[in-house]
Amino acid sequence: MLPLQKPLAISLFLLLLSIATYGFLKDVSGIPSNWMPNDKVMHLLVFFTLTLSFHQAFRRPFWQALAGLALYGALIEVAQATFTNRMGDPLDWIADVAGVILAAAVIRRLPDGWFRRDLA
Secondary structure: OOOOOHHHHHHHHHHHHHHHHHHHHOOOOOOOOOOOOOHHHHHHHHHHHHHHHHHHHOOOOHHHHHHHHHHHHHHHHHHHHHHOOOOOOHHHHHHHHHHHHHHHHHHHHOOOOOOOOOOO
């Protein structure tokens, strides 16, 4: 993957975050239940992607990505339970955190310079 210029990387992260937020808070009552057979896999993949994008946009230590995205995942679950007809699920949050950890493991295994780059 080619490193992105910092403004583009930040814009991409914010776009993905906006799409994820919309998707997590959207009313899904009209969507067939077989559309996404495993909600936990979807959560893991979304947070895997958000973590890759976060790391490309903001060169920060892993714990900051984990803390920020884990907090975002928890807030999404609370918002689902509070503001929508959906139910917040602690297992979804665990899948979110697993996606962050999996992405971090993948990033650490990549050769230097392939993904990580000083974008300052």
